[in-house]
Amino acid sequence: MTIPFDFAPRLQIPLIVAPMFLVSNPKMAVASCRSGVIGSFPAHCTRTREVFAQWLDETEDALRTAEDAGENPAPFAVNLVVHPSNARYEGDLALVEQHRVPIVLTSKGAPTDVFQRIHDYGGVAFHDVASARHAEKAVDAGADALIAVAGGAGGHCGTLNPFALVSEIKAVTDKPIILAGGLTCGRDVLAAEALGAAMVYMGTRFIATQESNAPDEYQNCMVAGSATDIFLSAALDGAPANWYAPSLVKAGIDLEELAMTKPGAIVTSDGQSKQRYKGIWSAGHGIGATKEVLPVETLCRQLIEEYANARKDFATALG
Numbered sequence: 234m235t236i237p238f239d240f241a242p243r244l245q246i247p248l249i250v251a252p253m254f255l256v257s258n259p260k261m262a263v264a265s266c267r268s269g270v271i272g273s274f275p276a277h278c279t280r281t282r283e284v285f286a287q288w289l290d291e292t293e294d295a296l297r298t299a300e301d302a303g304e305n306p307a308p309f310a311v312n313l314v315v316h317p318s319n320a321r322y323e324g325d326l327a328l329v330e331q332h333r334v335p336i337v338l339t340s341k342g343a344p345t346d347v348f349q350r351i352h353d354y355g356g357v358a359f360h361d362v363a364s365a366r367h368a369e370k371a372v373d374a375g376a377d378a379l380i381a382v383a384g385g386a387g388g389h390c391g392t393l394n395p396f397a398l399v400s401e402i403k404a405v406t407d408k409p410i411i412l413a414g415g416l417t418c419g420r421d422v423l424a425a426e427a428l429g430a431a432m433v434y435m436g437t438r439f440i441a442t443q444e445s446n447a448p449d450e451y452q453n454c455m456v457a458g459s460a461t462d463i464f465l466s467a468a469l470d471g472a473p474a475n476w477y478a479p480s481l482v483k484a485g486i487d488l489e490e491l492a493m494t495k496p497g498a499i500v501t502s503d504g505q506s507k508q509r510y511k512g513i514w515s516a517g518h519g520i521g522a523t524k525e526v527l528p529v530e531t532l533c534r535q536l537i538e539e540y541a542n543a544r545k546d547f548a549t550a551l552g
């Protein structure tokens with residue numbers, strides 16, 4: 234594993250448990266970090282700036298306690314939406330600076346001085362990109378690594394094939410790449426490295442975990458579902474995102490109509506747009522890998538073991 238960051242020796246596997254709106258929380262992040270993978274949560278998962286400050290305190294206290302007990306946890310990361318439409322951006326960034334959050338996962342928009350401000354306190358910034366053009370802009374603005382969000386990712390996704398996306402990004406920059414989209418097991422992590430990624434993101438694989446904030450009904454869907462249940466649409470909130478189709482149908486959404494609907498124009502049979510996200514679940518093509526709800530630590534241990542075995546098998550195969 235070649236991760237060009239100081240924290241590399243603290244990782245058991247080059248993995249970031251991706252930030253997920255309404256799913257991530259400090260307990261999940263801490264359990265990930267204590268298992269030797271980078272844990273994270275989005276700032277906008279918290280309803281107010283005060284709650285965001287509490288989440289940062291809770292995470293830092295738990296990781297400090299683990300260190301005092303002789304553990305060597307991975308660093309944690311926070312996702313910050315750097316688009317001008319994010320009214321909390323300035324206040325949340327000020328908290329990130331105050332807490333010296335080690336890794337900031339920036340998403341959306343064209344970042345301006347945010348990377349400089351993160352570097353000034355000693356943090357690193359990884360920016361979400363879905364094309365080589367996005368990657369060039371992020372590198373010009375000072376991003377330390379690029380999160381290549383490929384087709385099949387959960388949440389707001391890219392639409393490009395991961396092979397094509399990584400190749401095109403590598404043609405314009407040698408910044409480290411973190412591959413996202415449909416990765417679910419240790420073998421996938423090794424495959425991403427073979428492709429040229431330094432690390433990977435896994436979101437969907439961690440929705441059905443004991444620490445996750447996903448309600449039971451959502452977690453059960455993750456166990457029951459498979460890749461063909463995932464429906465790509467930009468109609469719900471304006472950006473391409475992957476949704477668990479049975480939850481759309483249950484909410485009264487006609488999938489054929491949705492497929493023809495313009496970005497951002499939600500279609501519900503009853504027109505109750507305010508309730509539109511209640512019971513509608515997002516997940517990526519990796520949904521089929523979830524067979525049971527596990528504690529984060531158990532899932533991370535599984536992934537670390539799978540990764541070690543995949544490396545051994547591949548070394549044997551290469552002779």
Ligand SMILES: Cc1cc2nc3c(=O)[nH]c(=O)nc-3n(C[C@H](O)[C@H](O)[C@H](O)COP(=O)(O)O)c2cc1C
Nearest residue numbers: 251252253254275386387388414415435436437517
């Ligand atoms: C339910 C859900 C919510 C998400 N929310 C966010 C978010 O708030 N911010 C963000 O940067 N990415 C978000 N994502 C995207 C993930 O960070 C990540 O890119 C994606 O999950 C990777 O693909 P995978 O789900 O196939 O592993 C979300 C993904 C899911 C499944």
